[in-house]
Amino acid sequence: MAEAFNDLTLSADKATRYAEVAEEIASVLDGESNLTARMATVASMLANSFDTYFWTGFYVVDPAKDRELVVGPYQGTLGCLRIAFGRGVCGAAAATGETQLVPDVHAFPGHIACDGRSQSEIVVPVFGTDGELIAVFDVDSDRPAAFDEVDQLWLERILKTTFG
Numbered sequence: 629m630a631e632a633f634n635d636l637t638l639s640a641d642k643a644t645r646y647a648e649v650a651e652e653i654a655s656v657l658d659g660e661s662n663l664t665a666r667m668a669t670v671a672s673m674l675a676n677s678f679d680t681y682f683w684t685g686f687y688v689v690d691p692a693k694d695r696e697l698v699v700g701p702y703q704g705t706l707g708c709l710r711i712a713f714g715r716g717v718c719g720a721a722a723a724t725g726e727t728q729l730v731p732d733v734h735a736f737p738g739h740i741a742c743d744g745r746s747q748s749e750i751v752v753p754v755f756g757t758d759g760e761l762i763a764v765f766d767v768d769s770d771r772p773a774a775f776d777e778v779d780q781l782w783l784e785r786i787l788k789t790t791f792g
């Protein structure tokens with residue numbers, strides 16, 4: 629019972645912080661159209677809002693390649709540079725166009741271990757103004773099961789508002 633109460637309290641705190649940072653991001657980016665600047669700002673502001681975030685950033689669809697992602701603006705330790713659609717968690721988000729919520733990365737077939745400390749992650753597809761996939765947004769945590777539906781709802785909302 630106490631545990632369920634704590635979970636609810638934490639979820640409410642988390643949702644409140646997401647709502648605040650969503651407004652802060654919109655305000656900082658007001659009038660800025662450069663995509664790299666927008667992605668760098670989103671990665672920085674979200675990474676600095678939650679201590680569960682260990683690696684935070686974008687893998688961008690590479691127009692010069694066939695179904696391949698290339699690393700974009702991020703915060704964290706060295707990330708791998710390229711990920712084919714369908715490979716690992718980022719590749720699954722790119723291939724399906726759907727958010728991947730992964731409580732245990734070691735149980736995810738084909739997970740790419742850029743940093744062995746990653747335990748759980750969420751990857752959200754990012755669509756541009758024409759509805760086309762432009763990137764995926766990847767957040768890794770060094771804690772197991774760090775992300776839930778609250779993270780999914782707010783990240784999808786922030787990314788849609790910022791890039792859609």
Ligand code: SME
Nearest residue numbers: 707716717718739740742
């Ligand atoms: N975890 C990702 C790889 C990217 S890094 O962790 C920065 C994946 O399996 O898609």
